[in-house]
Amino acid sequence: MGSHQELQFFHQFDNGLVLLGESMPWLDSVGLALAIPAGSAFDPEDRAGLASLTTEMILRGAGSRDSRQFLEDLENLGIIWSESVSRKHITLTAAMRANRLGDALSIFADVVLRPRLPQEELEPARLGLIQDIRADRDVPEIKLRRELRRRTFPYPWNRPTQGQEETVSVIEWQDVRDFVDQRFRPGGAVIGVAGRFDWDETKTLVGNLFKDWTGVAPSPVPWRWEREQVKHVVYDSQQTHIGIAYRSVPYDDPRYFLARASLGALSGGTSARLFTEVREKRGLCYAVHATYQVIGNMGAVFCYSGTTAERAQETLEVLLAEITRLKDGIQDEELQRVKVQLKSSLVFQQESSVSRARSLISDWLLLGRVRSVIELKQAVDALVTEDVNRFLAENPPNDFTIVTLGPHPLEVPRAVS
Amino acid sequence: MQFLSHTLPNGLEIIAECSPSAFSTALGFFVRVGARDESVEISGVSHFLEHMAFKGSGARTAEDINREFDEIGAVYNAMTSYDSTVYYASVLPEYAEKAFELLACLIQPAIRPDDFELEKKVILEEIRMYLDQPPYGVDETCRSRFFNAHPLGRSVLGTIESISQLTPDRMRAYHQQRYTAKNIIVAATGCIDFEKLVEFAERYCGHLNSEDNERIQLRPEPAYGTHWHHKPSATQQYLIQIAEAPPASTTERFAARFLTAIVGGSSASRLYWEFIDPGRADSVSLSYEGYEDAGIFVTFLSCAPEMLTENLERLRKVYNQIETDGVTSEELDRVKNKLASALVLAAERPATRLFAIGSERLTTGEYRSIEDDLKIVDTITLDEVNRVAEKYPLNCNATEIVGPIAQPSCELRKTC
Numbered sequence: 001m002g003s004h005q006e007l008q009f010f011h012q013f014d015n016g017l018v019l020l021g022e023s024m025p026w027l028d029s030v031g032l033a034l035a036i037p038a039g040s041a042f043d044p045e046d047r048a049g050l051a052s053l054t055t056e057m058i059l060r061g062a063g064s065r066d067s068r069q070f071l072e073d074l075e076n077l078g079i080i081w082s083e084s085v086s087r088k089h090i091t092l093t094a095a096m097r098a099n100r101l102g103d104a105l106s107i108f109a110d111v112v113l114r115p116r117l118p119q120e121e122l123e124p125a126r127l128g129l130i131q132d133i134r135a136d137r138d139v140p141e142i143k144l145r146r147e148l149r150r151r152t153f154p155y156p157w158n159r160p161t162q163g164q165e166e167t168v169s170v171i172e173w174q175d176v177r178d179f180v181d182q183r184f185r186p187g188g189a190v191i192g193v194a195g196r197f198d199w200d201e202t203k204t205l206v207g208n209l210f211k212d213w214t215g216v217a218p219s220p221v222p223w224r225w226e227r228e229q230v231k232h233v234v235y236d237s238q239q240t241h242i243g244i245a246y247r248s249v250p251y252d253d254p255r256y257f258l259a260r261a262s263l264g265a266l267s268g269g270t271s272a273r274l275f276t277e278v279r280e281k282r283g284l285c286y287a288v289h290a291t292y293q294v295i296g297n298m299g300a301v302f303c304y305s306g307t308t309a310e311r312a313q314e315t316l317e318v319l320l321a322e323i324t325r326l327k328d329g330i331q332d333e334e335l336q337r338v339k340v341q342l343k344s345s346l347v348f349q350q351e352s353s354v355s356r357a358r359s360l361i362s363d364w365l366l367l368g369r370v371r372s373v374i375e376l377k378q379a380v381d382a383l384v385t386e387d388v389n390r391f392l393a394e395n396p397p398n399d400f401t402i403v404t405l406g407p408h409p410l411e412v413p414r415a416v417s
Numbered sequence: 418m419q420f421l422s423h424t425l426p427n428g429l430e431i432i433a434e435c436s437p438s439a440f441s442t443a444l445g446f447f448v449r450v451g452a453r454d455e456s457v458e459i460s461g462v463s464h465f466l467e468h469m470a471f472k473g474s475g476a477r478t479a480e481d482i483n484r485e486f487d488e489i490g491a492v493y494n495a496m497t498s499y500d501s502t503v504y505y506a507s508v509l510p511e512y513a514e515k516a517f518e519l520l521a522c523l524i525q526p527a528i529r530p531d532d533f534e535l536e537k538k539v540i541l542e543e544i545r546m547y548l549d550q551p552p553y554g555v556d557e558t559c560r561s562r563f564f565n566a567h568p569l570g571r572s573v574l575g576t577i578e579s580i581s582q583l584t585p586d587r588m589r590a591y592h593q594q595r596y597t598a599k600n601i602i603v604a605a606t607g608c609i610d611f612e613k614l615v616e617f618a619e620r621y622c623g624h625l626n627s628e629d630n631e632r633i634q635l636r637p638e639p640a641y642g643t644h645w646h647h648k649p650s651a652t653q654q655y656l657i658q659i660a661e662a663p664p665a666s667t668t669e670r671f672a673a674r675f676l677t678a679i680v681g682g683s684s685a686s687r688l689y690w691e692f693i694d695p696g697r698a699d700s701v702s703l704s705y706e707g708y709e710d711a712g713i714f715v716t717f718l719s720c721a722p723e724m725l726t727e728n729l730e731r732l733r734k735v736y737n738q739i740e741t742d743g744v745t746s747e748e749l750d751r752v753k754n755k756l757a758s759a760l761v762l763a764a765e766r767p768a769t770r771l772f773a774i775g776s777e778r779l780t781t782g783e784y785r786s787i788e789d790d791l792k793i794v795d796t797i798t799l800d801e802v803n804r805v806a807e808k809y810p811l812n813c814n815a816t817e818i819v820g821p822i823a824q825p826s827c828e829l830r831k832t833c
Binding site: 026067071072074075077080100124125127129131134137138237238269270275280282284287306307308336343345348350352 | 439440479480483484486487488489491492507535536537538539540541543545548549550650652653685690693695697698699719721750751752754757758761762767
């Protein structure tokens with residue numbers, strides 16, 4: 001894209017650790033992302049929240065630094081740091097000036113190889129996590145999304161990453177220690193670097209820093225389904241919040257871009273169907289959107305809107321009608337707009353080193369390889385209306401999970417539930 | 418990066434920070450109009466007008482505008498604050514003219530009665546949406562109490578009453594008065610052909626009304642005190658504090674930003690070690706908001722209800738210490754390193770720079786390059802930061818608390 005040439009790099013070390021790189025020499029900065037195969041799906045059922053509590057603990061000192069030195073040094077080095085827990089991974093990211101990459105990698109190595117896990121810090125970390133869990137109950141959209149996810153994906157992928165207050169309360173220090181020992185392993189871990197950096201130097205440095213890391217994290221527990229697909233949660237709110245989910249194809253499916261294109265027609269911009277029908281033509285809501293969610297080899301579309309209680313029934317009906325109508329196909333003009341939007345978003349993504357570093361590792365974890373921006377652009381260019389419409393006719397959105405949250409339940413049409 | 422500027426005969430100014438290697442172009446129309454320009458009866462009109470901007474102009478309908486922006490793959494939106502309303506779009510460079518034309522269209526809306534009534538419903542939903550989210554509207558109550566009768570004390574969204582009563586005629590008159598060429602700055606960042614940009618401005622904005630329209634400046638007379646609101650269904654307890662801070666028109670604003678980073682930054686700050694590290698709160702922050710004639714420090718804290726009383730006392734102690742002892746040179750150096758790095762990272766995206774240069778130009782009339790900002794970071798002294806800490810005591814504030822625990826509110830104390 002643009003006039004800049006893409007340069008991608010790959011290396012797998014003997015211990016299984018994967019290093020991915022993408023050179024963006026026009027930047028003065030560099031982004032770094034590390035995924036460790038230690039997500040919340042691996043939490044024992046009665047210790048849900050273990051991955052999140054472990055994440056709190058590994059940042060409370062590592063290597064030669066105690067908790068305070070750790071955070072103060074990150075700031076002194078100008079490393080903008082963040083951590084997150086997903087179902088499969090704990091991900092650490094860092095953005096910085098190009099000359100600080102070595103410092104950041106060395107801190108990453110301390111965190112995964114030499115976390116201090118100070119016993120006296122367990123209670124404060126637990127207290128903080130429990131407060132986060134409580135605070136999320138006060139945000140209707142977060143609470144709704146949780147209830148919807150619980151009924152859309154199978155266990156253990158359907159659990160909130162933070163766990164529950166009861167399960168977090170019983171986690172012991174030894175559980176955290178064991179989780180780190182079992183799951184912080186190079187087999188299944190991946191590092192992505194994007195921005196201004198020297199590949200050979202970085203590869204040598206990573207090789208040295210992580211050479212003592214060994215082993216492979218064990219596989220996940222078996223799945224099981226919850227089949228309560230329609231649910232109302234009574235909630236003290238002015239608006240009724242509506243969530244609708246349906247299954248779709250995963251990221252590694254050859255039909256993925258057809259599914260993404262249909263989602264674009266549904267919710268890709270302000271001219272897309274949901275915004276037009278629910279907000280622009282009827283003024284039913286302020287917020288309405290649909291997003292694609294991928295967990296491993298599962299994909300799903302999540303739709304949301306929030307509206308005053310008395311107009312919620314109409315909003316639910318319009319949402320369902322628009323989602324169901326997708327089976328009849330989309331127009332050429334709709335696809336043209338979606339294609340331009342997807343291509344623009346690829347260019348915008350190339351402007352941020354840390355967002356590119358995240359894409360590298362997420363592609364690797366979902367596909368086992370990295371899709372270059374050129375390949376993605378070609379996949380978008382190749383989209384034609386007939387293919388999208390054949391996909392929609394063969395895979396019409398159906399088998400909906402519907403969760404509402406608010407003062408009164410809504411009537412869910414029997415035919416769609 | 419090269420800075421260029423040009424003013425049209427009608428007074429509209431175009432500024433650009435050009436970086437030829439950028440992939441995209443970011444464009445923004447920064448309009449000097451916001452909630453602070455409203456009277457009580459028309460509270461929320463600036464924000465409602467921003468919504469109406471997308472509902473059509475001339476022969477274009479709302480559907481046309483939405484479709485045309487999507488056809489060029491634009492990432493676009495608008496936002497209304499107290500001081501300004503900003504319409505912006507990021508596009509690939511080849512779509513710059515189309516994006517400019519559409520943005521120019523937004524600031525000249527038709528305000529058709531049918532669209533007006535339909536959009537009114539959307540605004541009322543937006544107000545209700547925020548009332549359902551923590552801190553359940555008490556942030557606005559706190560502003561209105563602190564600022565008293567000053568227009569900065571009103572709500573950007575307006576109230577259910579003021580919005581319900583608003584008419585298209587009233588909005589048109591307000592638009593006519595505020596959206597004049599001299600009140601608008603067009604900013605552009607990223608991949609820019611400046612000559613063409615000026616051509617676009619002449620073509621699409623050359624005819625705009627050039628009347629003078631001065632904003633009324635008032636000195637706020639802050640009110641203080643603590644108020645509790647009972648919300649039995651909430652899980653956590655939420656606290657908002659507003660204290661006086663330097664106005665954005667003074668150089669003290671830089672020191673104010675350093676002070677908030679040291680005291681209330683997201684990690685390794687005073688508030689972080691006091692509340693987040695020990696698990697005493699799920700969220701705490703201190704931010705600085707500067708306006709032309711006023712400034713405020715805003716504290717936000719969310720915690721388990723049973724911890725609030727103890728946390729209030731801890732917060733008071735942290736702020737007392739800041740006022741009496743100031744911050745240390747180690748803290749200042751650390752924050753300097755952090756902010757310098759953040760500035761370099763912000764340069765990655767034209768869209769990020771757009772807001773930095775557009776807002777600054779609108780508020781202070783200045784342009785600062787990243788190098789200029791880095792110089793400020795480098796040269797600011799401990800003395801400057803501690804003078805602001807002493808002059809604007811954080812403990813002298815208006816406080817609103819909402820959650821499952823309620824206590825009697827204390828009287829307003831004007832002599833803080």
